[in-house]
Amino acid sequence: MIERRPFDSLGGADHGWLKAKHHFSFAGYNDSGRMGWGALRVWNDDTIAPQTGFPPHPHANMEIITYVRDGAITHRDSLGNEGRTExxxxxxxxxxxxxxxxxxxxxxxxxxxxQIWIIPDENGRPPSWGARPFPKGERSGRFVTLASGFKEDTEALPLRTDARVLGASLKAGDIVDYALGDGRYAYLVPATGAVELNGVKLDARDGAAIRDEAVFRITAIEDAELVLVDTAP
Incomplete structure (x- = not known):
């Protein structure tokens, strides 16, 4: 099953400094049919104006992944962490x-x-933060695991959930297959470019909710940058 979710169909909000599109119910956007996908709870597509951003605010019991598409984001937190992610x-x-x-x-x-939120496997553990570069050349023509809850993914940022976040950079005409484990859920978004996913065309920033597909094949119609989340139910 592959359900295409066109970018224009997504919920959203325009705060002036922030223009946001929501693949799932978030803040003022409520859709009972889009409350999550497996353990994936939030996928926000945020555009942030220069010299603005999210002021200090709290979170608890959520794995929050930020994938930077353009520009850079500067993080500060109550643990004393500070970093700039490009x-x-x-x-x-x-x-x-x-x-x-x-x-x-x-x-x-x-x-x-x-901005991607995934529900953790357990609550109440000590908070943490980390960042790392993933040069696009490393994921040319293939998926690379960027963040993972699996110990074997030693090069990825750690997650506290049964999930992986992966990225791929494809040239037009490239084909990549992804094997989805039995009973698992996947959600794919092309950050840029257009692709075909088992015969379903996705344009840039469309979402695809995937399950019950043992293997799905992605063919790049244009040069494309892909982000994929693979989670437990």
Whole structure:
């Protein structure tokens, strides 16, 4: 089963400094049919104006992954962590028992991010934060695991949930297959470019909710940058 969710069909909000599109119910956007996908709870497509951002605010018991598409985001939190994550790179905040953080675009250009929330396997653990670069060349023509709850993914940022976040950079005409485990859920978004997913065309920033597909094949119609989440039910 593959359900295409066109970008224009997504919920959203325009706060001036922040233009947000929501793949799932979030804040003022409520859709009982889009409350999550497996353990995936939030996928926000955020455009943040220069010299603006999210002021300090708290979270608890959620795995929050930020994938930077353009520009950069600067993170600060109540643990004393501070870091700047650039386009193509990823940060993970495990909110655990509670953390307060801010995310600002201190750049002179617009920043665009995917903000992804995944429900953790257990609540109340100590909070943490980490970031790392993932040069696009490393994921040319294939999926690379960016963040993972599996110990064997030693190069990925750690998650506290039965899930992986993966990225791929494809040239037009490239084909990549992904084997989805039995009973698992996947959600795919092309950050840029158009692809065909088992015969279903996805344009940039469309979503695809996938399950009961042992293997799905992605064919790049144009040069494309892909982000994929694979989670437990």
């Amino acid at each position: 386009a193509g790179d990823v940060q993970v905040m495990s909110a655990g028992s509670g953390i307060t953080h801010s995310e600002y675009n201190v750049e002179s250009v617009t920043t665009r991010i995917f």
